Amino acid sequence: MTASHDSRNLFLEGPVGRLEAILWTPSDPARHRPAIAAVVCHPHPLFGGTMHNKVVYQTAKSLDVLGIPVLRYNFRGAGLSAGEHDRGVGEQGDVRAALDFLGTQFPGVPLLLAGFSFGAWVGLRVGCEHPRVSHLIGLGIPVNRSDFSFLNQSNKPKLFVHGSEDEYGAIGKVKLLVSSLPGENHLVVVEGADHFFAGKLNELDAGIRNWLSEVFRLRH
Template sequence: MSDALPFQSHVKAVEDLHGPVGRLEAILNTGREDALYAAVVAHPHPLGGGTMHNKVVYHAAKAFSSFGLPVLRFNFRGTGLSEGVHDEGRGEVDDVRAALDWMSERYRLPILFAGFSFGSNVGFRACCGDARVRGLVGLGLPVRAEGRDYTYGFLPACRAVPKLFISGDHDQFGPKDVLESVLVSAQEPKRVIWVEGADHFFAGTAQSPASKLGTMNAGIRLWLAEEFGL
């Protein structure tokens, strides 16, 4: 697909995505008819203001869409117009599974998943071991944020699936030394990218104030091209 003509994605609302507790608000970036994969992207913690319109989520979706892949973004239960109430990461795992089901039924394509912060932890728990998911992207994996601890004992179960981890080297919720010790347990194939001068949200630091979202986007696109031949 790398030699294909430039593709203009269209965005449309999804009205028929339902999880265990009701409708989940979602939007779809349409893909090429010859797309080889479909993608699902999950947002950060709702209690911190996270939604499917978050900048990191948007730029991640844009990276997948640049290859002509259909991309689904959705709001977790209790966020935006999604029904239900926030469930501290428990029921949200089922929300991700509902999104995977919807994309699988609609496109019948292998799925690539990306999640940011809370969305990465919840999403990896849903996707690890799911044969439909062929690639995983964790953006800003959190270790401790706003009094919440995140654990990754499930990572070794993600065998043989290509994994990409991108975090800022000044991530306040996933310090580099701590996260490195966590990622040791992730099975190959894996790639870890530390974005220099970036915080948890891929914004700049005092020493390097420019946004790092473009660097994050480029890291995803390079990985997609090299791992999946897109």
């Protein structure tokens, strides 16, 4: 799986200071007007989560190969981002800042919000309400630890990719949640995968690309 993109390291303005970020944009001139642009949110920063996490990076690659611009960033207090961890409260402002920044880079283009673990809990909450966000992706949603009932308030199309052996999100709970949500929702269960999709990143990639290819009729 390969893609040609331009990579830009940058800082965007967040609620408590600058946020470290990386923006990938397609090099192909024919894709300068993409079908959608994406923000990817990383897992818990107090447990080593950053925008360089392997699941976040793989997600960015999966989006990139479809010609989708991708913005990854570090939450407050992670990497070179300003501020301190705020238990998922202030981080919602970070998500809004990332979405607003990407929106200015691609005027009129709908946005996709993807998040892994803590990044899904914080990011999807904002994505459900943000007017520019049209689609949502939740990876390894930690339903054993966090409340995802807010998803019931959104009819936006959603993809969930989850490991059958995820220690932070019992697959039975995830299936029950997804089946109860309004709108169009799709769950991909990666058999044998733990929370971090160890040894299963190819299956994660396939789940993301297949769904997006079908929804947006993209080639990969």
